[in-house]
Amino acid sequence: MLNKLKEFHNNHRSAIYSLFQQLLQKESEGSPFLLRSDIQKLYNDFLDSEQGAQLNKSIMSELFSSAQEISRSEPWIYLAARVAIGKFRYFRIHSEEVEIDEIDVTDYLEFKERLVGYTPPTDEFLLELDMTPFNRDFPKLQEPRSIGKGVEFLNRQLSSKLFVEASDGDRMMLNFLRVHQHRGTQLMLNGMVDDVDSLQTALRKGVRYLNQVDADAEWEDVHATLASYGFQPGWGRKVEDILAMFHMLMDILEAPDPTILEQFLGRIPMIFSIVIVSPHGFFGQENVLGLPDTGGQVVYILDQVRALEKEMKEQIYHQGLDIEPNIVVLTRLIPDSHGTSCNQREEQIAGTSGSVILRVPFRNEGGEVLNQWISRFKIWPYLERFSRESERKLLSYLGARPDLIIGNYSDGNLVSFLLSRRMKVTQCIIAHALEKAKYLFSGLYWKENPEYNFQTQFTADLVSMNAADFIISSTYQEIAGTEDSIGQYESYSSFTMPALYRVINGINIYDPKFNIVSPGADERVYFPYYEKERRLTETHDELNELIFGTATEFSRGVLHDREKPLIFTMARLDKVKNITGLVAAYAQSPRLREQANLLVVAGSVDQNDSADAEERYQIETMHRLFEQYGLDQQVRWLGKHLQKNKAGELYRYVADHRGVFVQPALFEAFGLTVIEAMVTGLPIFATMYGGPLEIIQNGKNGFHIDPNNNAELADKLADFFERVHKEPQYWDKLSRAAIDRVQEKYTWSLYAKRLLTLSRVYGFWKYVSNLEREETRRYLEMFHGLMFRNLAAETH
Incomplete structure (x- = not known):
């Protein structure tokens, strides 16, 4: 693009000069920044002029059609071009010399910093966050249409590498099946199956035996024989379920297919207890909606819990197990509860048989409980102490570590990171709404908006997003926006908070950790008016x-x-x-x-x-x-x-x-x-x-x-x-x-099925591959310790 731009402007210098002058016009009267809508209007107006007609359908029009933002200070114009979803290129323009050069993201961000009055001391440099080195060798999606379909891509990529290229998949699958247990009871395989050959032999014996058994038989009727081959509970309740699992595993060991692999993993008994984290606002079942920081997120989580418990019960039953699932919503206890139940330490969730709200208070540095509600913009100093106390409460309540932790919103996602890091549990995060997308130039002007503490929140977001095993988004746009607008997560790819740090590559929306799983409406409450x-x-x-x-x-x-x-x-x-x-x-x-x-x-x-x-x-x-x-x-x-x-x-x-x-x-x-x-x-x-x-x-x-x-x-x-x-x-x-x-x-039924499948698939790949990303986690721990803690301590 750059060579074509230079060649074009050599032949149309006069028209391009006029365009650049219009971009700089009245800069002193308004913002030094132009956003996409302003850029498009200005450029289209220029095309209607006599000189502007020369640029119509040119490489210059291509550049401006992709322009997402312009930063300007005479004679300089800096342009950020979103050449594709999640892909940016940056250009520097000298309006008098009519020169165009391509620059890197650091140069672009430095210019923006100068426009808001920040110039770093000559003997210092600003911290830059760049996650690229940690993800260089990790498989990435290529097509924008694939964004949000991470688990399908991961299965295709890693199953090929593991089972074909490395020829180690069979052994890793065997080891994975052998680790499953619940409260001391071994599931899936016993000690009689100690290598891949014995697993394949056991599967053949099992299929021959089950094909001769009454079709109505259940696990209890066949377990003695199957146990003698090496099988433990968890394969299914009915013979047809057990046979289906055996056949899928045989196919995977023979010639792995990503779709069959996902179906097989989706049936493995791995998820019996889930912790859902949501600290801010008033989390309760009655009289809380409309209180500060309390809205649709509460409804979402309560409906999510009911759907997940129902689906977990059904799946556990079909797995042939008699285990009651546990779901705990971890939130903040507020003694001054405004007439709600938010001062109760435990509360049964209506419409469930075993799911509860577990509330843990915020404490100050002296260990004293904070009685009052605290805005979501100001809770950052309390989250680490909250996470440590919550860990103890969860282990006491559940009797063991959970199988999955789901964070909600920026604060809940950070707490889920802290809990999953210490408890070594698969972590899922759900943003619901990222403040960065709501407030224009919130990172750039973080100092001018101290009441929001954007600097702390965005730091927490960067940590939890990069640490998460997988991320749930309700829509594609939440991740990647549209052809014309940036997605919420995409806005974290690069930005600057002057005098604090620059983000060169904060989040990559082509990472396969992103998955779209849309929620539903509670079918008990929301149904057609004609019923x-x-x-x-x-x-x-x-x-x-x-x-x-x-x-x-x-x-x-x-x-x-x-x-x-x-x-x-x-x-x-x-x-x-x-x-x-x-x-x-x-x-x-x-x-x-x-x-x-x-x-x-x-x-x-x-x-x-x-x-x-x-x-x-x-x-x-x-x-x-x-x-x-x-x-x-x-x-x-x-x-x-x-x-x-x-x-x-x-x-x-x-x-x-x-x-x-x-x-x-x-x-x-x-x-x-x-x-x-x-x-x-x-x-x-x-x-x-x-x-x-x-x-x-x-x-x-x-x-x-x-x-x-x-x-x-x-x-x-x-x-x-x-x-x-x-x-x-x-x-x-x-x-x-x-x-x-x-x-x-x-519908919530579709949602619950998909979320549970994702947790099992990502759990499998964490176990058998480098999906654990330990080096990334260690870096994020350092960033959390050196940056987030200091910012949280300064929250006011």
């Missing part, structure tokens, strides 16, 4: 009062025209969720206000009820919008957090009134409320930034909206209601398509 026999009709009077009743201490607005359909939204009241943006869009559209009412369930109506500064600001903004646009007869705002069953029925109640659901977030990693609303039958309008872009097939089962364009958002809603008024069946068509989409693609 009348399951409806909670006893709540309808209460819901009617909530929506159409008089003003109360937890509401504002009384809907004047009850015949209008409802535009419904429900979320936390913070900047990113953009609820006030939706209210503003509605308020500014006379056409939309004429056609529909707006129902908002978010936050609190009284600023004094919130301890969160951001939420208080949003509450103030909501009241200001009501006053400015006279919304009290068309908008109903409920500052009330509904229990799940009532929330599910509220979706259906809105569907009864031919309403819609809007999710207007500036960014949404996944969007649980989106699939909850869809499966109840509500037509959906949801943000185009994040997970909903994949969940919704635009125009078919919902609509994508730009949360930054209020006029367009209001027009899309108004157009929809006008069409429904003319074609009532159009609402039914969108409703049915939304239900079908969720039932086919987003």
Whole structure:
């Protein structure tokens, strides 16, 4: 590309000079940085000029079409080009000399640092984090379309190397099968099978024997004979299950196939106890949603636990074992619990038989328990002490180390790293939402935003992401974005925090540790509005009062025209969720206000009820919008957090009134409320930034909206209601398509099966290969000890 650029600009210097001057124009009046949308608009405007026409469909257009960011300070222009998903090249341009050179990422980041006023002392260098050397020899995906399919790639790559090239796979598989046991009971193989030949002999004997056994026989009926061949429990409960396992293993030893290998590993009895870590916010089952730092993540985890326990029970049963699975949600104990159960040390999880919430307090340096809630931005100094005490509590509660640890969000992921490191357990992390993608230039301006402690959080993210055995993402976009936008994880590939450190290669989204496993909606609570026999009709009077009743201490607005359909939204009241943006869009559209009412369930109506500064600001903004646009007869705002069953029925109640659901977030990693609303039958309008872009097939089962364009958002809603008024069946068509989409693609049953399979596959490859990445782990321990601990200690 560089040679073509140089050749082109030699022949079009005048036009390119004009372009560069426009890029530098008014720099002093605004930010020295231009982002992709600004770059595209500026370049397209230039193409419309007489000089700009020379650049149309040129190599210069190719460069600018891939430009993700421009940093400028006359006469210099530095450009970051995203030439492919996860692939960047960097260019330096001298506007006066009209010279273009390619530079490395360090030069680019150094220039950005200077633009925000940081220049390192001449005798010092800034720490640079580069994970490349640790991953140089490790297999990587090549195609962007393969991102998020790590386990399939890993099986193809490593099974070939292990079983064919190294010719050592048979022995490693034998050793792997021999290590499985539960509480002192040996599983899979006993001492009679001591080499690969004896394993193959035992398998042949087993198949011949089982082919002569009654088809209805179970393990108890055949165990004596199979034990004499060398087999222990765990192969299956029924003869057909045992035979299937024997045949798969014989195929693997004969000629390994990645698909069969995954199926075989997915049935091995390896997972009996799971720890799920989520320290921040108020983690409980009732009356917690809407409290600070507490939202969809809690719902996600509780639904995840129920699905995992159900699937584990079913799998353990089919493995022929009588073992009760254990799932522990590890969270923080908060003595001042705001009327919730967050001050209870143990709490049974409803809808499960053996899963619990285990709460451990935060302690200060003197060992004293902290009574108050602490913001997720300020909990970093307490996490190491929390992890050490949690380890003791977990071992005491479970009686042994767990088989899998799952971290949630940045703080939970760091704790999962600390626990898995000491307990030597497979570690999975789930981001849910990475703050770096939410706050523009958050790394670059970390010093200007001390209340967020971005420097500590991003350091924790880098440690846990690189240490994790595998990473679960709800959507492809969460990892890799789109052709035009950077993914959440991708944003950690390179960035700088001036005066602290530079990240040259922090995370590689082509690493096979990334896997897409989408969650679902709780089928007990969220089901189609037309399933009348399951409806909670006893709540309808209460819901009617909530929506159409008089003003109360937890509401504002009384809907004047009850015949209008409802535009419904429900979320936390913070900047990113953009609820006030939706209210503003509605308020500014006379056409939309004429056609529909707006129902908002978010936050609190009284600023004094919130301890969160951001939420208080949003509450103030909501009241200001009501006053400015006279919304009290068309908008109903409920500052009330509904229990799940009532929330599910509220979706259906809105569907009864031919309403819609809007999710207007500036960014949404996944969007649980989106699939909850869809499966109840509500037509959906949801943000185009994040997970909903994949969940919704635009125009078919919902609509994508730009949360930054209020006029367009209001027009899309108004157009929809006008069409429904003319074609009532159009609402039914969108409703049915939304239900079908969720039932086919987003269920907790599918999620649980996939997550358990992943944990077994990664556990296998850790055992038999260098997937352990011990050298990486040691480096991360050093980075954690020297960088994270100091930053956490300085948290304020």
